[in-house]
Amino acid sequence: MATIRSVIRGIGAHVPAKVMTNEDLAKIVDTNDDWIVERTGIRQRHIAAEDETTADLGAAAARKALVRSGIDPTEIDLIIVATATPDRTFPSTAVRIQHMLGITRGCAFDVQAVCSGFIYAMVCADNFLKAGQSRRALVIGAETFSRILDWEDRSTCVLFGDGAGAVVLEAQPQLGDRSDRGIIASRLRSDGRFEDLLYVDGGPGSTKTVGHLRMNGREVFRHAVQKISGVIEETLLAAGYAADEINLFVPHQANKRILDGIARKLDVPPDRIVITLDKHGNTSAASIPLALNYAFEQRRVHEGDLVLLEAMGGGFTWGALLVRW
Numbered sequence: 001m002a003t004i005r006s007v008i009r010g011i012g013a014h015v016p017a018k019v020m021t022n023e024d025l026a027k028i029v030d031t032n033d034d035w036i037v038e039r040t041g042i043r044q045r046h047i048a049a050e051d052e053t054t055a056d057l058g059a060a061a062a063r064k065a066l067v068r069s070g071i072d073p074t075e076i077d078l079i080i081v082a083t084a085t086p087d088r089t090f091p092s093t094a095v096r097i098q099h100m101l102g103i104t105r106g107c108a109f110d111v112q113a114v115c116s117g118f119i120y121a122m123v124c125a126d127n128f129l130k131a132g133q134s135r136r137a138l139v140i141g142a143e144t145f146s147r148i149l150d151w152e153d154r155s156t157c158v159l160f161g162d163g164a165g166a167v168v169l170e171a172q173p174q175l176g177d178r179s180d181r182g183i184i185a186s187r188l189r190s191d192g193r194f195e196d197l198l199y200v201d202g203g204p205g206s207t208k209t210v211g212h213l214r215m216n217g218r219e220v221f222r223h224a225v226q227k228i229s230g231v232i233e234e235t236l237l238a239a240g241y242a243a244d245e246i247n248l249f250v251p252h253q254a255n256k257r258i259l260d261g262i263a264r265k266l267d268v269p270p271d272r273i274v275i276t277l278d279k280h281g282n283t284s285a286a287s288i289p290l291a292l293n294y295a296f297e298q299r300r301v302h303e304g305d306l307v308l309l310e311a312m313g314g315g316f317t318w319g320a321l322l323v324r325w
């Protein structure tokens with residue numbers, strides 16, 4: 001039976017020009033390149049300029065995705081931005097980007113699920129498109145995490161970076177069988193019992209400040225492999241695919257050791273996993289679209305490929321999404 005699927009028409013990404021290496025960080029805090037590479041796999045990250053905001057990065061990524069999609073900005077009727085570092089408490093970063101792109105129709109809003117934000121935003125857009133409420137969506141993950149880091153805390157400031165990635169989704173009729181392109185299945189989860197393991201210690205409703213990121217890395221690590229593997233298995237089961245049928249895994253880029261653990265648990269060959277954390281660090285909601293864009297530019301993703309996205313972040317929130325390119 002024919003069905004509507006959200007098909008990826010274009011992808012783009014943008015990172016700030018300034019690169020901060022592990023050696024640069026060693027001049028600010030008591031750390032070194034060996035520790036960071038061995039414990040995380042990160043070698044460098046990009047840091048936004050003083051006058052460069054989350055919306056600037058997101059709009060630049062969106063422009064590239066639109067060009068590659070061949071879709072005119074005026075045809076976009078939905079913009080969802082996943083971010084935990086909005087330009088302002090309000091209006092949403094999505095509405096700012098809508099304005100920067102010269103779009104005045106449809107609707108735009110932010111989604112806040114920290115590192116899982118891009119998966120949450122994709123699922124949200126997919127449901128709008130499948131319900132017929134929108135036809136062409138921009139889904140953007142954009143962050144300036146450098147603004148919420150405690151630059152005196154070596155256990156967190158070495159991990160994160162800034163950047164943005166975007167995809168253009170279009171509602172397209174498909175046959176409703178295994179040949180379908182577009183989003184095939186997804187699963188979202190959250191559990192607030194784990195808030196104290198990863199959070200920002202400020203906000204307009206509590207401290208009236210922006211606050212800084214706080215994390216119990218060891219405990220987050222302990223949960224990550226188990227929770228992410230679980231939600232991937234649920235997603236594959238819902239879609240009727242086995243892990244060895246997936247052409248490309250595009251995980252949230254937090255720690256190379258977490259990715260190795262998931263690969264071992266699900267028996268995924270390392271060459272099917274996209275890794276960009278060495279270049280970007282952990283860019284929260286931007287990490288998956290940045291990695292997907294990198295894979296696209298490296299010609300590692302082709303029409304018809306099954307691509308699996310997964311993430312876990314503060315909340316906890318976590319999720320996975322299967323899409324046929």
Ligand code: UT7
Binds near residue numbers: 155220224284
């Ligand atoms: O995207 C959201 C999800 N976030 C994550 O998935 C992050 C999950 N967690 C992790 O990736 C890891 O736990 C970290 C990379 C954050 C830390 O790695 P770890 O192997 O768990 O290290 P640890 O926190 O157990 O610290 C080990 C040692 C400690 O020293 P002692 O107590 O053993 O003497 C730390 O003080 O490493 C020390 N340390 C550092 N040393 C040099 C912590 N940070 C640093 C640093 N440079 N930057």
